[in-house]
Amino acid sequence: MTTPHAKPNTNKAQKTVRVLLPLPVGSGYDYIVPPDLSIKIGSFVSVPFGKKEVLGIVWAEGSGEVPASKLKALNRPLDLEPLPEVTRAFVDWVAGYTLTPPGSILKMVLGGQLRPLKDKDKLDFPQPDPALLTGNLTEEQTRAAEALCADVQEAAYAVTLLDGVTGSGKTEVYAQALAQCFRQGRQALLLLPEIAMTAALLGRLEKHFGAPPTLWHSGLTEKQRRLNWHAIKQGKAKFILGARSALFLPYADLGLIVVDEEHEGAYKQEEGVIYHGRDMAVVRAHLGKIPLILASATPSLETHHNVKQGKYKHLILHSRFGAAKMPQIELVDLRAEKMSAQTFISQPLFDALEKALAAKQQAMLFLNRRGYAPLTLCRACGNRLQCPSCTAWLIEHKKTSRLHCHQCGYSTKIPSACPVCNAEDKFAACGPGIERIAEEVAARLPTARAAIMASDTLDSAKGAAELVEQMDNHAIDILIGTQIMAKGYHFPRLTLVGVIDADLGLAGGDPRAAERTFQLLQQVAGRSGRAEDEGTVFLQTTQPDHPVMQALAKGQRDAFMQTEMRERQAFHLPPFARLASLTISGADRTQVVVAAQKIAAAAPQTERMRILGPAPAPYAILRGKTRYRLTIQAARNVNLSAAVAAWLAPLSLPRTLKVQVDIDPYSFL
Ligand SMILES: [Zn+2]
Ligand SMILES: [Zn+2]
Structure with missing residues (x-):
C-alpha cells in the first residue's frame, strides 16, 4: 500500500493491532494496519496467516511484542459491523475460565465458519408481536410475570429462579417477560437443553407471538445458519430459541435470557470447549447488564444455593394450572416381589397397566437404558462381551440384531459362538433395556399398542413429532422410552407412569447422583395426569428407604434438597x-x-x-x-x-x- 511519494522510513508511525483468529491457537497476532484503512476494535478483517488468508477480529491495539518490521499487514476489512464489545468481553471471560484458547470461543461466536451473505439472501424475519400474547393467568402467575417484566424494564443484571412444578405454567409466565422485551424493541434468547424434542413448545410460542422464533442449533442447514446468524447480528431476528451454543452469538441488542430446565445436565458441553451453558448464561447476563430467568420444576442445588445466599431472586408457582392435580407416587419394593429373572414389570405395576388400558387411558414405561440388554454373557465360561476399544460392555440391539458400544459407536454382528470358549448358543442377555421391556409388554399385554421412544429409534425431529401425534390420537396405549420422553410433552390421556428401575442413576461415584435421580424421576412422574384425570406413578426400586425414593413418594422436594445440601457441605462438594x-x-x-x-x-x-x-x-x-x-x-x-x-x-x-x-x-x- 505504498505510494511513489511515500517516505521510506514510516515504521515508527505504523499502527498495529492484535487480531484474534477463530482457531485454537494463541490469543491473537499483531498486524500492521495499512494507513488508508479505517479499522476499529471489533472490525472483521482478512489477514495473511501462514500461506492462507483467514478471517479474524481486531481484538485490541497491537501488543508490540514483535517489531513492526517483522509484521505483515492486514488485507482488508469485511463489510460487517464490528463485533459488539460485550461479545468480545464474553469471549475473553469464557476463555479465561475454561482454560480454552480465545480463538476457540470466537469460532462459536462466528457460528463455526463465518459465512458471508449472498446477494439473493433476504433477512426479512417475521417479528414477534407482543400484543398477541393473551394474559390468561392465575393470580400467582400474574404476580410472577409482573416481577419478571419489571426486571426487563429495569434493564439491569438480575437473576431469578422461576420455580414451579410440571404443569404450573412456567412457559406462560416467562412468555410475559419475553413480550416485555419485544415491546422494548430488544432481542430475547430462550435456551433449551435439547431442541429436537421441542415441537410442542415451538408451536405454543409461535401462537403466543404470531411468528416462529429464530432457531440456533446443530441441526440447521448451511443456509439457515448463514441467514439466522446475520439476522441475529443485525438485530433483525428478535426472538431466538437455541441450544447452549446460541449463547455465544453476536447479538445486536440482547435484552433478556431465559434458561428453561436450568437443572438439565445437557447444558454442560463435554467436548471441545468444555463449559456449562447455564453458568455461562449468568456471565453473559452480567456482562450485558440484562436480566436472566432460570426456570425449573426441580432446580439444581447450585441455583438453590444462590437463592439462599440472596444472589438470585426466587419466584414460586405452587399449583398446577387448571384442574390438573399432582400424581400419586407409589414405591414398589422389588425385593418383596416374586419375579422371574426374565420379568421386569412387577405385579402392582402390571395390574395398574391393565386397569389403565381397560379405562382407555395411556401409560408410559420409563427405563433410561437403550437397546435390549446392557450385558451379554456366555453361560458356559462367564465371558462378557466387551468393546474391543473401550472399557464398556457391548449392548445388544434387537432392531439391528447387532451388539453396539454406546461409548464409541462400534458395532458387530452377534457371534454364534463364544469367542473365548467356542460354546454355541450359550449367550444370555442380562438385565433389561427398553427393547426388552417392549418384548415383555407384547407377551403379557398382547392387545396393547406399544411404541418405543429413544434417541436411537427416533431418526429425526419429524420421527418424534409423528410419535407425539400418535400419542395424541391415542394410536398408542403404552409408550416405552428413555429420558428423551421425560421432556415437556403433555398427553392428556396419560395417567400412568411406570419407572422400571428407579435405582439406575444412583450407582457410581458421581456426587450429583442423588440430585440427578431425583430431578429425572420427578420430571418423568410429571408426565402423568396433567388434565382432569389424576395420575399415578409406580417407582420400582430395591431401595425404598433411600432419601430420593422417600422424597419422591412423599412429595418432599425441599426437605430432600436440604438433606442433600447438608451432605454436600459435609463432604466439601459443590456448591460449597x-x-x-x-x-x-x-x-x-x-x-x-x-x-x-x-x-x-x-x-x-x-x-x-x-x-x-x-x-x-x-x-x-x-x-x-x-x-x-x-x-x-x-x-x-x-x-x-x-x-x-x-x-x-x-x-x-x-x-x-x-x-x-x-x-x-x-x-x-
Ligand atoms: Zn464362553
Ligand atoms: Zn467402544
Missing part, C-alpha cells in the same frame, strides 16, 4: 466447594501413567486445594486410548481456573497426550 478435573489420555498407556504422575507431583501445595488421584477413569480405555483422571477439590474462594493454569503451564508433556481440563465437572466417567 469447587471441583475441577484433569483427564490425561493417549494411545500409550505407560506414557499416560507417567504424565499423570508428573502432573500430580507438580500440584500446588496449599491447604485450600486437595488433589485426588491420579487414578484410571471409570472408562479406563475409550476408543483405544488409556484415560487417567485427577480431581481437584478447592475452597469456594480459590480461583481454580488460574490455579490450574499456573500449575500446568510450566509442565512439558509429550505432544501425543491430551490433557483435558474441566472446570466444574459434571461428568465423572
